[in-house]
Amino acid sequence: MSSTDSIPSTPPCYPQTWLRWLAALWLLAVLMLAWNQWNFWHAPKISTDVFAALPSDRQSTFSNQALQHIAQSNERRIMVLAGANNWEQAQVAAVQFKAHITAIEPTLTILNAEHDASNLIDFYTPWRDALLTDAQRSTLGSADVSALSQQALARLYGLGQMQVTNWLRDPLGLWTDWWRQQSSMTSARPQNGFLRIDDSATEKTYAALLLEIPDSAFRFDGHRRWMDAIELAKKQVHNDLAATSEGANIPIKWLFAGIPLLAEDGAADGYAEMNTIGLGSFIAVIVLTLLAFFALRPIALISLSLAIGCAAGVWATVAVFGEIHVLTIVFGASLVGVAEDFGIHYFASRLQPSAASRWVLMRRLLPGLFMALITSVIGYAVLAIVPFPGLRQMAVFSAVGLIAAFITVVCWFPVLDRAKSLHEGAIARALVNSLEHIPALSLRKALLLSLCVGIVSALAMTQLRVSDDLRSLQPQASELMGQQIEASRLLHLPSMVQFVLVQGSSEQQVLEREEALQHQLAQWQQERPKDIAPFKLQMLSSWIPSIAMQHTNRNLVTELEKNVLSRVAAALDETLERPAFASSALTLQEWLNAPVSASIRTQWLGLQSDGQFASVVLLAAQDNGLARSRDHLLWLANKIQNAQEDGSLQGVTWVDRIADISDLMQHFRVQMSQLLLIGHLLVLLALAWRFGQDAWRAWLPCALASSLCIAILAIIGQPIQLFHILALLLLLGMGVDFGTFMVEHKGKEQGHAWLAVVIGGVVTIHSFGLLGLSKTPALHAFGTTLLIGLPLSVIFSALLRPAPSLHTQAYRPFFSRGVSS
Template sequence: MRNKWAILWLLVVLVVGAHQVRFWRSARLDTDVLALLPEDEQAPEVGAATRKLADQAGRELVMLVGAADWDSAQRAADVVKVELSREDSPLKASALDASSLETALELYRPYRDRLLTSSQREWLAKASPEELGGTALMKLYQPAGPKLTDWEADPLGLWPDWWAARASESTARPRDGRLWLSGEGREWVLLAWHSQVSAFALGDEGNITSAVARARAAMEAQVPGSRMVSAGVPLYAEAAASQASSEMSTIGIGSLAAVLLLVWLTFRSVRPIVLVGLSLALGCAVALSVTALVFERVHLLTLVFGSSLVGVAEDYGFHYFAARQGRPPSERWPLMRGLLPGMVLALATSVVAYLALGVAPFPGLRQMALFSATGLVAAFLTVACWFPLLDTGELPVTSFATRFAASLSRWPRFTHTPAWWVGTAVLGLFVVGGLWRLGTRDDVRQLQNAPAHLVSDQRELGRLLGLPSPAQFFLVGGDDSEQVLEREAALKAKLDPLVTQKVLSGYRAVSDWLPSRVQQRADAELSARAEAQAVAAVAEATGEAPTRARFADDVLTPERLLASPASAAIRQQWLGRLGDSHFSIVMLRGLNDPSVLPRVAEVAQGLEGVRWVDKTREISSLLERYRRLMGGLIVLGYLAVLMLLVARFRRQAWRAWVPTVLGTLVTLACFGWVGEPLQLFTVLGLMLLLGMGVDYGIFMLEHPGDNSAWLAVALAGVSTLLSFGLLGLSATPALRSFGLTMLLGEVTIWVLTPCCRLPSGKDVS
């Protein structure tokens, strides 16, 4: 039977090994912070809208290359284009230049008569024949120059004004075959690039950040005084990947080195080092394979979080070898049978605590929960199935282990003495005072920590280009595309006063480029009537017989527009059919002052099918809601664990339970005293404290008076502190808060657990 379980686990490990080879050859590691966040429970279309905006920008990189004068700016732009157009470059130039205007002109020219601005409609509706004729004559005799179309196709010169309104969505203008803008004392050339590789893959292949840095260095060397401002998801993704890779090395390798050093000092044998290292490696490998099979992509933060698993998964190996010291090899299997009840109970509490993270509908948390739970189970199975089989040699007791184990007798134990009650009162005052000062903060920006220079460039580029905000927008829905466009028009009518009052600098809607069918037909009739009067007036004044050009008989449809490269500017805003409805996004420009958001949100009131979306606020509200939910689950979890402990240890169960409760309260009190706010990831750390903290008490109660149990608990506590202490060094605020929570809680629990041990000679009955 022993060999049977060992062979079965070996087969599982071989399958995992094969999967690991395939996984790392084509690793799809996600760095997108949105992947960590939950879907909107009431409106899944909001999640679809956010993903559409994010997917569109996922490989796009935008640059502004500037200099003091236009000629220098053009030279600088040429240097950048040469550097980024090399064969080994991970970037490819996007068709964002003056030639893209020609593509759009060709698409819209047959529909010119039904493309009117609101002011043009108002003027054409009330203009007299004389006024229309005078305008047409003026346009006819205008000096020759570059025009969008000839006089017959646009006798009143309506089209240039329509294009001017579209051009107002961006400050960039065509100039010398480039896109140009002027601002902040410089002339700028706008460049756009498309990443040819995934920015979410680890490794040096296709390093976009390095390519941009080389281009910047070459530009500054060849055109002194020039400047480049760049922004895009690929730069953020690579920064996140680099940070996560560094943290995985620091936390994972640091934890592993610390654990193996402890093993060597305690056992002075290579065998425990190899076997404990094997259990940790297999735990992480199985965890990664299971997570990759369940989820489409593994998030980098999952790996960072999972690297702290080293500080927990080695506990089972510690308990085995601590009990194995000084015993003959023949007692390996009976020893394991004696350890299994306590190990299984400890595993169950830890796994339940990890899986509790998956209660909240956060894909990122569910990944972390699955990774950690399966990793612990795999480490446990490695210890239970293989350690007695592979551990065949002698394992003498070392002086380090003897001194460590003997320290239990010198450790203070709680007794009913005045000194202990005074200490308890002082601790109670500390806890109450800290909890009174404890505040909360639920902010989605805790989930990432972008480099300051990227944030600065993003803000400057957005300010110069007048880009719309991707975090706040209006979601417009309808039964079909026609109704969506009509509702967009109603929304724009209510937004126009805010633009006039400079609450907003503008907006960008699909209906600006694609009016509804009803609007197109109405505009075509209006322009046909007005232009017929204008042409007749010109014929009467000149004696000639000019004719108005003919236009397309049908209307411009969403399908025709989206199939054309001319739709690049608004394609991301057209969601199309989602379920039984159609949706589009109206984006806003100039939302720099958070205080105006409530006023903008009021615009959606009373408009059917229109919803205001403030993704930053919504996710922050979800973080708050699930912080409260998980806080309630912690209370229920403590009660459930207490019931399990009582079932096993009867009246002595409090000895394993109270240290964990105090660890939680002391951690929260420390946060309150130092001004560290309570957030969701703090609460999640407390949830894990519940699962792992009681492990120490369980082993102390399972083996009362056994110094080897205290040795294992001490080693497990120190390694866990090192592991989660390193997690507290993470640059990601959420993970740092989680690590600090675990660090403070584990220290408290580790110190208090031996204080609650059983008196000598007493059992758990």
Template sequence: MSKAAKVAKAAKAAPATGKPAHGLSTLERVLAVAWLLLVIALTVHQLQFWRASRLDTDVMALLPTSQRTATADRVLRRLADGVSREIVVLVGAPDWARARAAADRFSAAAKPKASLLQPVDRIASFDLDAALAFYRPYRDRLLTDSQRAMLRQADPDALSQQALTRLYQLSTGPRLTDWAADPIGLWQDWWLSRAAITRVHERDGRAALSAEGKEWVLLTYRITKPAFSVSGNTDYGDVLQLGERAAAQGDDGVHVVAAGIPLHAEAAASQANLEMNVIGWGSLAAVLLLVWLAFRSLRPIILVGLSLLIGTAAAVSATALVFDRVHLITLVFGASLVGVAEDFGIHYFVSRQASPGVSPPQVMRRLLPGMALALSTSVVAYLALGIAPFPGLRQMALFSAVGLVAAFLTVVFWFPLLDRGQLRQTRLSSWLTASLARWPRVGMDRASMLLLGALALFIAPGLWQVRVADDVRQLQSSPPALIEAQRTAGRLLGTPSPAQFLLVRGDSPDQVLAREEAVKAALAGVVARGELEGFLAISDWVPSASRQHADATLTHGLEAAVRERVARAVGGAVGAPNAAAPDRVLTLPAWLANPVSETLRHLWLDREGQGYASVMLLRGLDKPATIALIEAAAAKVQGVEWVDRVADLSSLLKHYRVLMTWLLGAGALGVALLLAWRYGRASWRALVPTLLAAVFSVALLGWLHVPLQLFSVLALALLLGVGVDYGIFLLEHPGDGESWTAIVLGAASTLLAFGLLALSSTPALHAFGMTMLSGVGAVWVLSPWFRPHAPHVPHGHTH
């Protein structure tokens, strides 16, 4: 039953007994004071919350996890943590001199803002001497795949000639080790192959790269304050725009690309701040305008506004206490709460306006049973959003339910105490009261048939055009330009995607390394054909023990033969090799404990007694067909699993969309049975408007090319819980114009709230708002059309 129906029914049928006729009872005064104390505590918590700004922009925090996806989420968080405070800027030009000059101009423009963005010198941050000292004892057991293949087929005589040439050749640059320690020259080639993993190299003391016909300078900055604030005023974007204008000054060939997690966080916070203001304050303004037009008094405006303010504050506090952090999407969604929570205040003042001789406490006592029942149905409808194990949906459900309860308690406890004076009828309230009698009814007449035919002609083609989309990226609302910049930076730098990787598990660290090597061997052909650029893997820097032993055996024999031949050729000793223990190997714990592992340490996962795991990132993975080859190769190696987090989460969204669709159907059947039990053959009049409205809203999504997704289905579930109320009310009170006034005002404000939610730039919230806007609007229009011609009194029910 709708809130208005239950309120009207309670107001007419529930006399006040056993309580003071006009004044507040002692219990009512105690409850008002107790609520005041809770509101004071709520105010204190709000001050603490907004000062700490415990807001979340991480899309993954909204999504469900399983034992499998929890590991993937942990990997994503670790990969993101390393760059969560970094912004990279690529300054490019057709030639190096222009790129270098433009980069200098950018740096000079950004320098005064060093308190916001601190420059990071990537070249100076890598200590090559320390790395060489760490790896040198294991020099003879570190080989590349090409070196290994060459040595297996090498002729000792040919190697000796090359070694002799190297011995007499004057070095044109610094040498990593002396000739005696590395007569074949393997050590330097191994380091060159490690350097080739990244496209960035040192040039004139700067981090540089060549790509897409331009020379680029890489500038890295670290932010000095949180990645976002509730207002979005972190100013990173402003600093970068200032630098970009300086870099491009006087040179049209300069191109600047800026990317990084802080920029997305800043954009999300700024957009959420804008949407909260538009939706929240817009809804509030619309509600207060409706209240003014209906009552022409400041008292209802002030008190209804107070109930909305307390309801929203309580919702934020409860969500923060339960979930620790409040997601920005929850705040944007919760801003539409204003359009629902005001119903309680409007119902109270409509009843006060219609009963000028009744005191406020009396009005509240008569309304309380119906309002409490109305609250329970609305809270259940919102909590139904939390059925699916989505942390984000549960946040939204809790936010809305708590906000409704707090607004309701404010109305019940404080309105009778604070409301003084009378309310006179206004032109709007009188017109709304009389409007129900003028509303047409459906029948077999020509007009009804034409209207039903027009509705069918709109719905059928619209349903045909509906497109289903379960892409998890619909939860992301970053500006397209920022997303494109991120893609461009990733393409230029050859950065692997953190959302697609190989997860390698094993019972020991060495087994994990061996399995990494096995999957790399399985994909060697894919890399050779250029379908994949390569890998970012720990085993590139710490080979497995078996691989190190095999490589050491291979190099020792050939190096001994080369030394012997060169010694005979020069007629004397040529130096002795390093006296390294043949069984000594580089271990993963030793590597992890050394600073040399800092940049790759995040690829290692110690699962706390449940075994070990590592992450292999793939470079140059830009062809969907390659994914099938990677999955096939991973399936051949025990303990290796291909993880595509975007595809996994999108599949999960699809699963729950289908599940919620079936639950929605089951819910509609349950409602139909309940209506049939109460109203018999007249029950269709309450259900059909809601079903038609649901189909109408889906068809409208098709016409507007808004994809049908999980949030659309959740909106339909909420529509079922809310929309049927209108039909029930009109079956219970087909001629009650005063209660119709309350339901029209409440529905109008709800439409405004969800209509503003449809303006959200987040596709999921946009789809939810569009579905609710069209659905509630349609059921509001259709319900009185299907009302009975005469009052219908169900069996066992009397007014």
């Protein structure tokens, strides 16, 4: 802005036609954007995948790929467990549920557990003699043939002994024991088409049913489709049981688990938050604009700029990332509370008695608006530095959305706002006049205020706690999550975030290294402390041994079984000939291509970009899930690391995604804290270029607000983490805007600048206050930080404004040419 002199009625010549051409070009761009959004929302590419929002792994891309592969194996499956006091009652409930759910949702596929078990046995039968447990291999290596022959005879005449195949094909019962070990990885047993789980802790028996949805779990249409169907089926089962005298007294405990249900629940919450935040912010804009300007035109134009900004944000995000995450939309809904500042500032200036024509006014406002845009965009753009894909989407959405809203205000408002003047409502007049009752602090008093804030902040910092643990970002446990945890305990499901990565130069080397890990594990089991529960590893080599191991097993079994059959034949005075088995070993590719590998084939990562093959070994929980305690994981990780260092295990790496991401969050929290300080310095330098010796008045409100915000967070006991620091970066971008607006305007104009600051600030505070209600802890941290910091920035911007009598300095102009009216 040039000076405090009155605005000339006929300003110097400026190419108004050029501005109209810009408005026309922007209209063309908006029409194209509208067409794009029409097509997008008819088939929205909205992701609800929680893994898509996780950060990149600095150490290796394998862990991310492994996590995605593991999730894919169960991405479409839902587990339903009906628990009762005995198997008969549980089975009745499961049978009725199965009938109702298929009628309610025919697209669901029922997976038959017994059919799967039968297929497994049929597939492995040709290689029966190549499959041994470690214990069997150790025993057979030193076994007495005479004793084995007696055991074989006993098995031949024994009644009631369970055998997977006929006696002649497995005279030593080796296969039965091998299958028993395989089934020990889970507590579930196939029975009558269901999975039976006996829970000794609660003395209940569960009948489990596996459902499979037709599409990806992360395709969401805004409704809890699967959970609604399940709840309806459960209700009908209870009605059916209540209608019978026997069933009326059967207490059924239901558990529902699976990625589809969790993804659906999270997405539904996200959509609800998006609607709440977006609609709440929009209503706040309309109400405050109407109260301040007492006209529909400002409401319409400001709403237009917001709509274009949000649409542009969606377009840019999808264009860059191929899709948009639901959390990005939730966060983007708060953009409404920021983008309206441009329009509100324009119309607040139109209320001035000496307001110039709309073109001249826009030229006068442009430097302040442009600086506000730059600081806000920089604040959002900083989010893209952190390698969290979700944050990068939010950065693109918000930065592009703000730029689009800014262009709309600059190009269209002077064209569409054809009224000669605006009516100043009573509320607007009161806000303008309220500034007269707020003192403008001198430099000495400002220093005293800063000293007081510094002392309070320093004292509060003694209570400051820092938390980088990823677990602190998990939403509060819901009923559904509780059921998921209980089902995992019952089924001994492996962890998907802590696992072992095995690498080798060939497929066979990977399998051999898995077998070496299994052998080492047996020794570790003997050494484990008493307070650490037993554990097992779910690995590919348990189902597809290496070719070398198959040959070793086959040579051992073939020789022993021939000798045993020879002795049994002599005892029976019969001729017994050992059946032939597959002459070649079972290969990894044969196994991967077979349907029986479907449940765990995603643990095979295959050939990687560095020329290495890789697989994932999962930690299976045992003994009510105690194997997943932190002490146990740390103990196992140390064992693996020590084995790597002494050379007893090669190509084996312990991966803890929670620890990795927590370390990454700590690294970037420190880095962003440093960047925050640098950002404040750069903003102060930019303000000094524009405002000269008054620059501190535009910067200090935000600096004091940031300091007090951290102090208040410390006092209320909220641990500081990465997302609080990122919110402070946004506060730097938005808080400086308030100080800039107050310094830009001089004399009586300060009252209307204060009006714009208050209205814009209230809407922004309202938007981020709603964000603070989010169930997502990261968004909650954003909202809480800004809910504290923004009001402080507004208050300090008024206190630290230049006194009207001293405000005579001409600031450096951004533009030197005039505009025609």
